[in-house]
Amino acid sequence: EVIFAAIRDAGSGADFRNAITRIKAPVLVVWGKEDRVINYRNGEIFEAAIPDAWLEVMEGIGHAPMLEAPEESAQLFRQFIGPPAE
Numbered sequence: 739e740v741i742f743a744a745i746r747d748a749g750s751g752a753d754f755r756n757a758i759t760r761i762k763a764p765v766l767v768v769w770g771k772e773d774r775v776i777n778y779r780n781g782e783i784f785e786a787a788i789p790d791a792w793l794e795v796m797e798g799i800g801h802a803p804m805l806e807a808p809e810e811s812a813q814l815f816r817q818f819i820g821p822p823a824e
Contacts (some may be wrong), residue, residue, distance in 0.1 A: 758787045765791040766818040768811060770799030792818060 767787050769781035778795050785793035794814050796803050804811040 755783070759789070760786065761788045761791075763790075764818070766815060767791055767793045768803050768814055769793070769795050770801060770803045770806065771795050771797050772799060773801045775801045820822055 765784070767781050767788075768786045769778040781793045782797060787792045796807060796810065799806050804805045
């Protein structure tokens with residue numbers, strides 16, 4: 739409830755949507771399809787609004803993919819950042 743109140747008090751949803759369109763860095767959006775806090779379809783909004791965003795929806799995972807599936811989450815991150823520089 740505290741987190742949602744902070745988001746609500748930060749401004750309108752339109753303000754948030756406008757702010758994320760200004761992100762310049764590549765973004766990995768990882769969402770659990772079984773998220774009961776925030777529907778996974780919101781990931782599609784992030785992917786559409788953020789230039790150079792990559793969305794990965796994880797089947798059978800809830801609100802915290804990095805805790806529920808740490809190895810799979812780490813693998814997604816490794817794919818996202820690419821191979822180490824030589």
